[in-house]
Amino acid sequence: MDGSNWNYSDKVKEHFFHPKNILEIDEKEYNADGVGFVGSPACGDMMKIFIKVKDDKIADLKWQTFGCASAIGSTSMLSVMVTENGGMSLDDAWKLTPEMIINKLGGLPPNKIHCSVLGDKALREAIKDHYKRTGQEDRIPKDSKSRVICECLNITEDDIRMEVLEGVKDFKTLQERTKLGTMCGKCVDTAKTLVDFYVGRYYTEEIYSGKEEEK
Amino acid sequence: MIYLDNSATTPIHPEVKKTIIDALDLFGNPSSMHTTGREVRAILEKSRKDIADFLNCESSEIIFTAGASEANNTVLKSATNCCAFCENNRGHIITSNIEHPSVLNTVSCLGKKNVDISHIKVNKLGIIDPADVEAAIRPDTMMISIMYINNEIGTIQPIKEIAEIARKHNVPMHTDAVQAVGKIPIDLQKLPVDFLSMSGHKIYAPKGIGILFKRKNAKNICPLIVGGHQENSMRAGTENTLGIIALGEAIRQCKIEMLENKERITALRNKLEQGILSKLDKVRINGDPNKRVYNISNLSFTNIEGESILLRLDMHGIMVSTGSACSTGSLEPSYVITSLDVDPEIAHSSIRFSLGRETTEEDIDKTIEAVVETITFLRKISPIK
Numbered sequence: 170m171d172g173s174n175w176n177y178s179d180k181v182k183e184h185f186f187h188p189k190n191i192l193e194i195d196e197k198e199y200n201a202d203g204v205g206f207v208g209s210p211a212c213g214d215m216m217k218i219f220i221k222v223k224d225d226k227i228a229d230l231k232w233q234t235f236g237c238a239s240a241i242g243s244t245s246m247l248s249v250m251v252t253e254n255g256g257m258s259l260d261d262a263w264k265l266t267p268e269m270i271i272n273k274l275g276g277l278p279p280n281k282i283h284c285s286v287l288g289d290k291a292l293r294e295a296i297k298d299h300y301k302r303t304g305q306e307d308r309i310p311k312d313s314k315s316r317v318i319c320e321c322l323n324i325t326e327d328d329i330r331m332e333v334l335e336g337v338k339d340f341k342t343l344q345e346r347t348k349l350g351t352m353c354g355k356c357v358d359t360a361k362t363l364v365d366f367y368v369g370r371y372y373t374e375e376i377y378s379g380k381e382e383e384k
Numbered sequence: 385m386i387y388l389d390n391s392a393t394t395p396i397h398p399e400v401k402k403t404i405i406d407a408l409d410l411f412g413n414p415s416s417m418h419t420t421g422r423e424v425r426a427i428l429e430k431s432r433k434d435i436a437d438f439l440n441c442e443s444s445e446i447i448f449t450a451g452a453s454e455a456n457n458t459v460l461k462s463a464t465n466c467c468a469f470c471e472n473n474r475g476h477i478i479t480s481n482i483e484h485p486s487v488l489n490t491v492s493c494l495g496k497k498n499v500d501i502s503h504i505k506v507n508k509l510g511i512i513d514p515a516d517v518e519a520a521i522r523p524d525t526m527m528i529s530i531m532y533i534n535n536e537i538g539t540i541q542p543i544k545e546i547a548e549i550a551r552k553h554n555v556p557m558h559t560d561a562v563q564a565v566g567k568i569p570i571d572l573q574k575l576p577v578d579f580l581s582m583s584g585h586k587i588y589a590p591k592g593i594g595i596l597f598k599r600k601n602a603k604n605i606c607p608l609i610v611g612g613h614q615e616n617s618m619r620a621g622t623e624n625t626l627g628i629i630a631l632g633e634a635i636r637q638c639k640i641e642m643l644e645n646k647e648r649i650t651a652l653r654n655k656l657e658q659g660i661l662s663k664l665d666k667v668r669i670n671g672d673p674n675k676r677v678y679n680i681s682n683l684s685f686t687n688i689e690g691e692s693i694l695l696r697l698d699m700h701g702i703m704v705s706t707g708s709a710c711s712t713g714s715l716e717p718s719y720v721i722t723s724l725d726v727d728p729e730i731a732h733s734s735i736r737f738s739l740g741r742e743t744t745e746e747d748i749d750k751t752i753e754a755v756v757e758t759i760t761f762l763r764k765i766s767p768i769k
Contacts, residue, residue, distance in 0.1 A: 185692075186699060191765045210729035210768060213689055213709050213717060217767035233767035235729075237691035237708065241765070 178275035181242040188241055190248035192219055192231035199231060203302065205294025208287050214240050218291040222299055226256035232291070239277055239284035243270050247288040259296055263310070265289045267334060272378060279372040283336035318360055321352035326363060333367035340364050386702045386747045390586075390740030391535050391563060391680055396630075397588035397741075403633040404590070404626055414623055415614065424625055431632025435595065438635045439565070439580075441572040447596040447618045448628050452562045453486035454608065455581035455596035456529075458619070459558045460490040462606040463527035464499050475526040476500040480512055480541075482720045483531050484560055491529070504530070508725050509672035510539035518549045525555050532580075533563035536707060536720040536736055537671030538680030540568070547576045556603050562586055566638040567646070567677055578602035584627065588741065589634035593627030641741060649739050650678040652748050656737060657681050659752035664759055670721055670734060679739045682707075684721070684730045687769070688762040693735050693755075696762070700754040707734040 177185070192199060201219035208215035214236035221229040230248045234240050247270050251257040257265075267286045271277050277285055300308050315327035324347055337343045340361045344350060350357040371377055387395070396404075407427070412420035414428050429443065436443045449455045464475040477491055481503040495501045502520040506512050512530060521528075528550045532543050543559050550557035558579035564570060566587035572580070580597040584590060598605065598618070611620030661667055666686035685693060690708030697704055707718025709732060717731035724730075737751070 185695065188765065193764065206767065210687075210732070211727065213728070213732040215767055233765050235687060235689055235766045235768055237689050238695045240689075241692060 176278050177238065177242070178277075180246070180273070180275045181238065181277065184242040184245035184274070185238045188245040190229075190231050190245065190252065192217075192233050201231075201295075203295040203297075203299030205291040205296070205298060207291045207294055208235075210235055213237070214284060214287055216240065216244060216287040216291040218244075218288070218295045220292075220295045220299060222259065223256070226258050227251045227262055228256050230292075232288075234287075236287070237281075237284050239281040240287060243267070243274060243277070243285035244288040244291075246270050246274050247292065251292070259299070259308075263293055263296055265292060276378040279377050280336075282334055282371055282377055286331070286334050318363065319347075319349040319352075319356045322348060324349045329360060329363050330367050333364060333371060337364070338368050338372065386700075386743075386751060388737045388739060388743065388747070388751065389703045389705050390743075391538075391736065391738035392705055393585045393591065394588045394740055395742060396590055397634055397637050399637050400589055400630050400633045404630050407626055407629045410625065410629075414625060415612070427632075428623060428625060428628050431628050431635075434632050435635045438639055439570055439572050439597065440574075441597060442600065444616070445572075445597055445600055447598060447615045448623060448631075449581075449594050449596050449619055450592055450624070451585070451594035452484075452560060452581040452583035453594075455579075455594055456484070456486040456558075456560055457490050458596055458605060458608040459579045459581070459598075460487065460494065460527065460529060461608060462604075463529075463556070463558075464494060474498050475524045476502065476522050477526060478502045478504060478517060478520050478528045478530075478555075480504045480506060480530050481723050482506055482510065482534050482536075483529070484535060484562070487529055487531070487560055499526075506539070506723055509675070510534060510537045510670070510720075510724055511672050511675055512541050512546070514542050514545040514549055517546050518553075521549075521553050521555060525553070527556050527558060529558040529560070531563075532559045532561040533567070533677045534671070534720060535563050536718060536734075537682045537724075538563070538677040538738075539671045540564075540675050540677060543577065544575055550578075551576045563677060563680075566635070566642060567679065569642070572597065572599075579605075584631040584634060587634050587638055589631045590627060593624050593631045595631070645741050646678055649741070649743065652743055652745065653678055653681050653737075653739055655745070656739075656748050656751060657683070659748070660755055663752070663756045668730065670724060670726075670730075681737045681739075682721075682734055683737070684726075684734045685759050685762075686730075686733060687766045688759065689732050690734055692762055693733075693758055696758045697735075697751075697754055700750075700758075702751055702754055705736045705738075707736070708732045 202222040203220045205218045217233045219231045220227050230252050232244050251262050297309050315325040317325050332343055343364055349360055410424050412424040414425040432443045432446050436446050479491055491501045504512050504516050530541055530546055533540050547557045556578045559577050560581045562583045565582040578599045583594040607618050609620045614620055668684040670682040690706030694706045707721045709717045717728050721731035721734050
């Protein structure tokens with residue numbers, strides 16, 4: 170075990186030891202306007218997010234997790250980001266990325282980044298749930314415009330990027346998980362380049378700051 | 385600080401520390417013929433003799449190495465033929481699915497070179513059935529390598545029975561005894577293994593020293609490190625004199641303390657488990673409770689993740705380890721816990737407490753309190769109820 174794994178920033182520690190906005194009451198009692206649940210215990214992390222919506226903004230957010238320090242720390246940070254200053258609009262909240270959260274946290278050790286990607290996923294699920302409950306299905310964005318790399322299996326560049334964020338570090342593992350390039354095989358070279366590119370982006374520094382992608 | 389990670393490594397015993405300090409000026413090369421060299425040689429051989437006595441074998445059967453990983457590599461890489469570098473490596477090796485990585489990764493290297501590997505599966509309690517080992521033996525089986533005590537769950541394997549089976553079939557037998565030496569009595573006149581590995585830093589000696597026991601009449605092995613004639617030409621390189629002297633002292637201390645430690649630590653481990661189990665529900669003991677080494681308690685706390693537990697206990701000044709994937713940065717949780725035929729989440733929520741000679745009753749009381757607080761908090765924030 171590499172000692173540098175434990176190089177958590179003070180912000181991460183603060184949010185891990187004193188997480189904000191945890192749902193402590195019964196789910197029914199909270200009466201959320203949208204609920205998102207992602208992950209699986211087999212992978213070692215699960216995230217459940219509950220939102221309350223007012224004037225198309227996130228009026229309140231509560232969460233629960235089965236996860237490690239990075240998962241707890243980053244979701245706690247996310248909960249603060251979307252509820253501060255009167256609450257984030259649903260459109261902005263939808264666009265929240267792990268990089269923005271990681272940046273706010275002052276970075277994460279590279280091999281812990283994959284633990285931090287569930288929060289924003291769960292948030293989008295919760296928003297989606299809210300749209301469905303309120304008859305606003307049309308607001309659910311269609312599949313992203315990310316370019317398709319593996320045409321046989323319809324796997325996009327963004328899918329590859331997310332796989333890397335979740336811990337994939339080489340093409341072989343990517344292929345085992347997604348089956349990309351196992352049909353006609355013509356995307357293999359492009360996919361290899363993309364894996365290397367994203368591994369380089371997320372895992373080369375001791376602490377990934379998330380800064381490059383902040384907009 | 386409450387250190388409950390003694391299966392990872394141990395603090396240096398105060399007597400060992402003294403011995404090292406006294407030996408710091410003994411700089412001679414034990415291979416030198418002159419007085420300065422000879423006096424170091426004498427202390428080295430005294431260490432070897434004391435270790436041999438402790439294990440009830442001959443001094444000439446002890447090869448000093450940099451640790452158990454090196455000892456495991458040395459034995460296994462020469463198991464199938466002359467050495468790992470041989471082009472004509474062939475044959476079959478039997479091992480288990482819960483071995484230390486220094487065994488599993490070494491055999492997997494051999495597996496890429498025309499060597500067949502059988503991984504004997506443990507039962508749900510983490511114990512190997514000797515009959516499974518016997519059934520796996522083939523005419524071309526070159527080595528059986530089964531660990532004595534598992535480092536994560538502490539299960540004690542029926543090594544004597546397995547070694548007897550190996551002998552009956554004339555197959556060389558190796559055991560990685562890192563977690564066993566100094567904890568349970570090992571008598572190499574009664575335990576018919578041909579090779580045994582151990583490491584100093586698990587028994588209050590420093591890191592970087594270990595031994596490979598090679599029985600006199602065991603099959604020849606090829607040294608992993610070739611060069612000079614040190615260690616009977618089995619391990620080249622000027623000896624780690626301070627390490628060997630320290631290991632000798634650590635073994636002498638084991639001899640004195642082993643029984644007393646066993647009694648005291650058993651009581652503390654049981655107190656820890658009873659304390660936790662009586663105050664928390666949905667806690668699972670991993671590994672056969674009746675066939676476990678006395679200093680290890682491996683518990684799974686359902687519905688919460690190990691790294692979170694570990695770091696919150698760390699905040700309380702309590703040092704433990706976990707089988708959760710998040711602790712290693714990999715995507716897979718501990719293969720030892722998953723080998724118990726449990727869901728992966730049991731592995732993700734596992735914590736190993738490993739006690740040592742310095743553990744006190746007060747440490748255990750504080751640990752129980754901190755564990756209960758930590759688990760209660762983390763379960764409160766868990767979406768799985």
